[in-house]
Amino acid sequence: AEPVRIGFGISRTGEFAPTSAGPLAAYELWRDQVNAKGGLDVAGTKRPVEFVIYDDQSDVGKEAAIYEKLISNDKVDLLLSPWGSHNHFAIVGVLEKHGFPMVGSTASSLQIRSLKAKNIWFPTSSMPDAHGKEMAKMLKDLGVKTVAVNTVQVGFPMENRQELLPALKEAGIEVVLDRQYAPGVKDMTSTLTEIKRLQPDAVINLSYPPDAILYMRGAREQDIKAPFQFLLVGPTAAFFSKMFGANLDNIVTMGHWSPDKADWPNAKAFFEAYQSKTGEAPDYLDAVLAYMSAEILEQAVAKAGLDKDALRKAISSETFSTINGPVRFEGVQNVTTPTMFLQFQDGVAQIVHPPEMATAKFQPKQKWEQ
Amino acid sequence: MSVLLETRDLCSGYGDVQVLKQVSIALEQGQVTAFVGSNGAGKTTLMRTLAGLLPTRRGGIMLAGHTVDALDPPQRLALGLSLVPEGRLVFPDFTVADTLRIGAYAPHARAGWRARAEQMYELFPRLKERRNNQAGFLSGGEQQMLALARSLMSCPKLLLLDEPTLGLAPAMVDELFAILGRIRETGVTLGLVEQNIQTALSLSDYAYVLEDGQIALSGPSAQLLDSPEVQASYLGIREEAASVS
Amino acid sequence: MNGVRHSRLAAWLGLLAAAAIAPALVGGYGQSVLMQLYGWIALTASWVAFSAMTGYISLGHAVFYGMGGYLMAVSWMQLPILAVLLLAGLAAAAFAALVGLPSLRVRGPYFVILTFGLAEFFKYVVVAIESSLGISGRLLLGAPDVLWLSYGMLVLAALAVLLVMVLRHSRLGVGLWAVREDETAAATLGVPTTCVKLLAFVLSAILPAMVGALTVLRSTYFEPMQMFSPMTSFTIVTMAIIGGSDRPAGPVLGAAFIMLLSEVLWSRMPEFYMVLLGVLLLGFVLFAPDGIVGKWMARRNRLGGGF
Amino acid sequence: MNALFSPELLIATLALTSIYALVALGLNLIYGSMRLLNVAHGEIMMLGAYIAFGVFTAWQVSPLISMFGAMVAAAILGWLCYELLIKRLSSTPALVQRIEANSLLVFFALSVILQNLGAWAFTANARSYSYMDSLVQIGSVSVALNRLVIIAVSVVATAAVMLFFRFGIAGLAIRALIQQRDAASLVGIRADKVNRIIFCLGFALAALAGALVSMVESITPFSGFPFTIAAFFVIILGGLGSIGGSVVGALLLACVEVYGGALTSPAYRSILLYGVFIFVLFVRPQGLFGRRVA
Amino acid sequence: MTTLLQVRQVTRRFGGITAVSDVSFDMFQGEVLGLMGANGAGKTTLFSMIAGNVAPSSGQILFEGKAVPARPDQASRLGIARTFQIVRPFPGMTVLENCMVGALYGSGRERDLNQARRICEGILEEVGLSAQMFKAAATLTLAGRKRLEIARALSTHPRLLLLDEVLAGLNASEVDEALALIEEIRQRHSLSIIIIEHVMKVLMRMSHRIVVLHEGKKLMEGTPSQVGSDPRVIKAYLGEKNVRAA
Numbered sequence A: 001a002e003p004v005r006i007g008f009g010i011s012r013t014g015e016f017a018p019t020s021a022g023p024l025a026a027y028e029l030w031r032d033q034v035n036a037k038g039g040l041d042v043a044g045t046k047r048p049v050e051f052v053i054y055d056d057q058s059d060v061g062k063e064a065a066i067y068e069k070l071i072s073n074d075k076v077d078l079l080l081s082p083w084g085s086h087n088h089f090a091i092v093g094v095l096e097k098h099g100f101p102m103v104g105s106t107a108s109s110l111q112i113r114s115l116k117a118k119n120i121w122f123p124t125s126s127m128p129d130a131h132g133k134e135m136a137k138m139l140k141d142l143g144v145k146t147v148a149v150n151t152v153q154v155g156f157p158m159e160n161r162q163e164l165l166p167a168l169k170e171a172g173i174e175v176v177l178d179r180q181y182a183p184g185v186k187d188m189t190s191t192l193t194e195i196k197r198l199q200p201d202a203v204i205n206l207s208y209p210p211d212a213i214l215y216m217r218g219a220r221e222q223d224i225k226a227p228f229q230f231l232l233v234g235p236t237a238a239f240f241s242k243m244f245g246a247n248l249d250n251i252v253t254m255g256h257w258s259p260d261k262a263d264w265p266n267a268k269a270f271f272e273a274y275q276s277k278t279g280e281a282p283d284y285l286d287a288v289l290a291y292m293s294a295e296i297l298e299q300a301v302a303k304a305g306l307d308k309d310a311l312r313k314a315i316s317s318e319t320f321s322t323i324n325g326p327v328r329f330e331g332v333q334n335v336t337t338p339t340m341f342l343q344f345q346d347g348v349a350q351i352v353h354p355p356e357m358a359t360a361k362f363q364p365k366q367k368w369e370q
Numbered sequence B: 001m002s003v004l005l006e007t008r009d010l011c012s013g014y015g016d017v018q019v020l021k022q023v024s025i026a027l028e029q030g031q032v033t034a035f036v037g038s039n040g041a042g043k044t045t046l047m048r049t050l051a052g053l054l055p056t057r058r059g060g061i062m063l064a065g066h067t068v069d070a071l072d073p074p075q076r077l078a079l080g081l082s083l084v085p086e087g088r089l090v091f092p093d094f095t096v097a098d099t100l101r102i103g104a105y106a107p108h109a110r111a112g113w114r115a116r117a118e119q120m121y122e123l124f125p126r127l128k129e130r131r132n133n134q135a136g137f138l139s140g141g142e143q144q145m146l147a148l149a150r151s152l153m154s155c156p157k158l159l160l161l162d163e164p165t166l167g168l169a170p171a172m173v174d175e176l177f178a179i180l181g182r183i184r185e186t187g188v189t190l191g192l193v194e195q196n197i198q199t200a201l202s203l204s205d206y207a208y209v210l211e212d213g214q215i216a217l218s219g220p221s222a223q224l225l226d227s228p229e230v231q232a233s234y235l236g237i238r239e240e241a242a243s244v245s
Numbered sequence C: 001m002n003g004v005r006h007s008r009l010a011a012w013l014g015l016l017a018a019a020a021i022a023p024a025l026v027g028g029y030g031q032s033v034l035m036q037l038y039g040w041i042a043l044t045a046s047w048v049a050f051s052a053m054t055g056y057i058s059l060g061h062a063v064f065y066g067m068g069g070y071l072m073a074v075s076w077m078q079l080p081i082l083a084v085l086l087l088a089g090l091a092a093a094a095f096a097a098l099v100g101l102p103s104l105r106v107r108g109p110y111f112v113i114l115t116f117g118l119a120e121f122f123k124y125v126v127v128a129i130e131s132s133l134g135i136s137g138r139l140l141l142g143a144p145d146v147l148w149l150s151y152g153m154l155v156l157a158a159l160a161v162l163l164v165m166v167l168r169h170s171r172l173g174v175g176l177w178a179v180r181e182d183e184t185a186a187a188t189l190g191v192p193t194t195c196v197k198l199l200a201f202v203l204s205a206i207l208p209a210m211v212g213a214l215t216v217l218r219s220t221y222f223e224p225m226q227m228f229s230p231m232t233s234f235t236i237v238t239m240a241i242i243g244g245s246d247r248p249a250g251p252v253l254g255a256a257f258i259m260l261l262s263e264v265l266w267s268r269m270p271e272f273y274m275v276l277l278g279v280l281l282l283g284f285v286l287f288a289p290d291g292i293v294g295k296w297m298a299r300r301n302r303l304g305g306g307f
Numbered sequence D: 001m002n003a004l005f006s007p008e009l010l011i012a013t014l015a016l017t018s019i020y021a022l023v024a025l026g027l028n029l030i031y032g033s034m035r036l037l038n039v040a041h042g043e044i045m046m047l048g049a050y051i052a053f054g055v056f057t058a059w060q061v062s063p064l065i066s067m068f069g070a071m072v073a074a075a076i077l078g079w080l081c082y083e084l085l086i087k088r089l090s091s092t093p094a095l096v097q098r099i100e101a102n103s104l105l106v107f108f109a110l111s112v113i114l115q116n117l118g119a120w121a122f123t124a125n126a127r128s129y130s131y132m133d134s135l136v137q138i139g140s141v142s143v144a145l146n147r148l149v150i151i152a153v154s155v156v157a158t159a160a161v162m163l164f165f166r167f168g169i170a171g172l173a174i175r176a177l178i179q180q181r182d183a184a185s186l187v188g189i190r191a192d193k194v195n196r197i198i199f200c201l202g203f204a205l206a207a208l209a210g211a212l213v214s215m216v217e218s219i220t221p222f223s224g225f226p227f228t229i230a231a232f233f234v235i236i237l238g239g240l241g242s243i244g245g246s247v248v249g250a251l252l253l254a255c256v257e258v259y260g261g262a263l264t265s266p267a268y269r270s271i272l273l274y275g276v277f278i279f280v281l282f283v284r285p286q287g288l289f290g291r292r293v294a
Numbered sequence E: 001m002t003t004l005l006q007v008r009q010v011t012r013r014f015g016g017i018t019a020v021s022d023v024s025f026d027m028f029q030g031e032v033l034g035l036m037g038a039n040g041a042g043k044t045t046l047f048s049m050i051a052g053n054v055a056p057s058s059g060q061i062l063f064e065g066k067a068v069p070a071r072p073d074q075a076s077r078l079g080i081a082r083t084f085q086i087v088r089p090f091p092g093m094t095v096l097e098n099c100m101v102g103a104l105y106g107s108g109r110e111r112d113l114n115q116a117r118r119i120c121e122g123i124l125e126e127v128g129l130s131a132q133m134f135k136a137a138a139t140l141t142l143a144g145r146k147r148l149e150i151a152r153a154l155s156t157h158p159r160l161l162l163l164d165e166v167l168a169g170l171n172a173s174e175v176d177e178a179l180a181l182i183e184e185i186r187q188r189h190s191l192s193i194i195i196i197e198h199v200m201k202v203l204m205r206m207s208h209r210i211v212v213l214h215e216g217k218k219l220m221e222g223t224p225s226q227v228g229s230d231p232r233v234i235k236a237y238l239g240e241k242n243v244r245a246a
């Protein structure tokens, strides 16, 4: 049968290529799996999947043009999403103009609510507001009294901070330190010295990978003893555990997926397939979201075919079964998956919150390896 | 007496411009050879070609029995040829002392450079006063002295000088020629480009007159000094010369 | 002489006409590409008007571009687009005048890195401002259609090329050239060096700001790390040198060539086009030092076409 | 503010200074002696880093050993780069005229090529490993061993290069070359030979820095650029070609980073860093220790 | 006779070196003033101060009663033009373009490019460079470049011309021609000239008066014959042997 052509733009080169590698691998894994099953089920007929991929060169200015090209020149049948919030934003206009539905992936921002867009959906459950509230709740449950918050001045972490602070206040938790730092810092010693002096019960780093490394190194050297230590983005990346090994244990991080979650039957399978394809564990976050978005698209197409209006209707209303459990959208948001947190235990990321989803119990950070 | 440097039908130039046209010269060991000629005659071009800064286009250069056309300036320096270039070409950031030090960069000149530098300071007391000043800020005449001193630091066997008196005060010019005389006595062969023809011819043993990239005249200096052609075109005794011919 | 001048004028007008018709003929994607092309021409020509003329290589033109984008994002839906464009140009000019005075005392490689530093400095100032306002990225909804944006860009590109042409044949241009060759000698002949450098710097800052303002309307999203990315500056220099920075046609050819090349390679060989681009860039710098224009002129002269 | 005098900050400053100084060392040779804007410096570092990473992951060989291999590999690359690109760049008059812009572009192209070849060969994924990360107690402070190693190697390498420049005639020869090519050749300096050595050495030092940095930071084919910038800042602050100056430049940057952040807020780190850089150049256009050129 | 230039107790120090020390003299309109002195006596430095390239450490220089600003472009605008002893043409420009810079920005301040070109063509014709007009300045011989220095200085439409060893490197007959040329130019443009030269014949023949510098200080000032016979000058500058020649 004639192949179904699915297009997307992604950073293969430039500064975002490393972070885009996970989603790209997940997409390719999905494609290979679908083709191995005989093809994509398009409302009953199986057709092979073919990708049309463009490199956006890590330039957000190129993204809109790429999707324009995919839709009007290449006339692709379906679209997958690029990596990162800013790239999602950049193509909303194009999607609306052409009425072309696309399931988003690695984007999370409160601003998407102001979008009122009809052709894009966000499967993440780590929206900053929910994230802040859940975090406060978890800390309260754990009996935390004092926290230090350390935020990198980048969109997503900053939005998180903004939602987290009032939630902490509401939960009666005292913020003893509220620091921000510029992206690109090379040293975090002074902040860590301050944290050490204040001895909070919890340290919440709203960080990105390069600065998460600085925290880990410094916290170990200065022996930060807070039982709850959180890093927003970073720990789930494969290189992180290679660098910190056992020290990563009991560090908490963002994420709503674990291969060990028994009631998501495909989670483990995905983990293993991804690992055998790339040689590395998926990063629990971006790769998972990308794979989920493809699964959602797959199921919507099986129901509605390739007609854009039918597809839009299907995505907006159906409930999909994914490696991350059932997903249903209201407006642009995923409303079924609750906000969760992961903790590394013996080198494996376990869901430790909320209790009803947990795959393991929270363990306080006890010590740093010497 | 033997010939130290010899060219045969040497041609050279810049880009599309052929400046030297079949120039054949010979510099005798231990002698002073002068090159004179009007502006643009090609004297500087000849010097640069001999030193290896410009490639030989046709013909050949023999230095101390070696064919040197394929050698670069450092290799020719190793054979004993050193040029004091037109326009001095000092290293502007270097102090006088650094310049002398680098003058002795060639491997054969490294030993004893300190003593030689002291000699230079004796020859040019002005340089001694300025030893820690940057060369780029020296006066025109001081730079000229520095360029000569730098050349001497490399223990040359053949010293080519392209208008070394340019910008020197009269007393200093006398001093310079006295110095050149002494250098010659140590057995160094000299090739001298000089505008002051009278001085040049009276100080040299042999001379070449260049015109438009060719050797127009050559001969023992004393003889040329008396030649009416030289007098007419270079000594500014035009009227008399014109009436003679 | 006059005939040549007329035929050259005709060629430019023809090119302009073609550039004006093109967006109407191609689809949405084509319009996007044309818009980017015109934008790069405007940026590159503006850069040439300062850097190529004076020999002060600026690696900081991203700052003007980003500044324009920022102003557009901040005043979106509050001021008419045209007003914002003018404002962006003015703001960039003012900023250039302010930092130009001390920066232009610095020469050679120092200047290159200094301008880079200035652009980064400004970027982080914007990051800090946005953070303190609690804003993380600005979304611009309801921006004009890409067709209109591409016409806007075309106007900017035409203005920038015109700027280079006028400069080259003006008194100011001669002064700038003298500055490039030897600043001390220029000053001694009466060229008020600081003044002419500053003037050129200011002139070359205006249009990039406007390009930035239009660009942000296209991407509909403003984020300082993206908008002030140093890659913009690098690309500008690349296009200018490849095209040949001694003639007004240089920026046009350079931008067109790189855009065309990456369009062609980009979809054909996604894995290797950046590598190939790099190799081509090397080839150009090493074997066509005067850029495409230079090669072309040399060929014409050799064929006896001369003028 | 007692915290300012804490030994932790002191050690952090020291560690950062040594990284900056080390990173700047190779660039200083190439940039300081030939005025070539080597914006591919960070990519060559990454090459060294990948070699150290690869050798460690495959055979568990210490980066302290593989760094020599990385240096040799980079030296070969430097040699090739000189023979194929730079020779032409610095001997064609039309190219020399705009040596800044042209060298910028040549190295920019090189960095693009290296990045993407790297991404193709190693994938764009971030990589890391852990080596010598046991904690060492110095007084009241504990520091990871690998950071101490970097300090030590940096000191040794810097001192070696400094001695080379201070006491050898080679340093003078390098400076002579850039000022007056013709005159340099007349005093016997062979531009070709000197430049080739500089390139090999400069690239090797970059790879050395990369191999060491790979012990403490994650690496990707695209993460060289920030190092390039840091290196440029360091050597320009210090004054071109002055090794001692660039150590001071590195110290200044590290102090701004560590103490500047401590005094104000880490939020202003980049503003402070770039601000100090700009300020220094505004006040002293030739850098802190640069000599005004005649 | 009106006074054109007044140099008043001018001193310039460079670090520990005093290049010019407490020098004063006046110069009249239309005069040719010779400046004499051994190497490093401070002649070029004095020129640099008059032309605004270097600021005096102390003292004052007045041109037509106004203080000369320490900015070369402004000095040029006032009508002072200098040549550089170590020539510095714009190497990438043609000879004509070199001149046009001066015509457009000097005290003539021609605004029209075509007009400036015509002016420069005239000047190049005068100094004998018209054949090389469209050649790159870098290809000229040293003597040619010195001529270009003169042409460029003239193109600024100066009233005071400072010539720093422009005749060095010429042979005897060429010097004669050049002297005639300078004299002609001086009259045609009604210039005042200060000239530095180490060729005695030139100073003796051309200058109305000569100022002698020695180690930065003014040694004496007088007519050529006074200077030529002064024992101090002979000792400090000429050397015994050259007295007869002069």
Ligand SMILES: Nc1ncnc2c1ncn2[C@@H]1O[C@H](COP(=O)(O)OP(=O)(O)OP(=O)(O)O)[C@@H](O)[C@H]1O
Binding pocket: B014, B015, B017, B019, B037, B038, B039, B040, B041, B042, B043, B044, B045, B046, E138, E139, E140, E141, E142, E143, E144, E169
């Ligand atoms: N770089 C160059 N490119 C092209 N032509 C040049 C170059 N240098 C010199 N020439 C030409 O070569 C010819 C010879 O010049 P050269 O400098 O050798 O003369 P010269 O005898 O040394 O004159 P002078 O007495 O003025 O020093 C001249 O016509 C000159 O214009």
Ligand SMILES: Nc1ncnc2c1ncn2[C@@H]1O[C@H](COP(=O)(O)OP(=O)(O)OP(=O)(O)O)[C@@H](O)[C@H]1O
Binding pocket: B130, B133, B137, B138, B139, B140, B141, B142, B167, E014, E015, E017, E018, E019, E037, E038, E039, E040, E041, E042, E043, E044, E045, E046, E085
């Ligand atoms: N910028 C400077 N920095 C340091 N010293 C300087 C500077 N300019 C000139 N000098 C010194 O001042 C003294 C006078 O120099 P100046 O160039 O005026 O001499 P001059 O009389 O023109 O000599 P010459 O006849 O050799 O050209 C010299 O000894 C020189 O070293």
Ligand SMILES: [Mg+2]
Binding pocket: B043, B044, B045, B086, E141, E142
């Ligand atoms: Mg000559």
Ligand SMILES: [Mg+2]
Binding pocket: B139, B140, B141, E043, E044, E045, E085
């Ligand atoms: Mg002088």
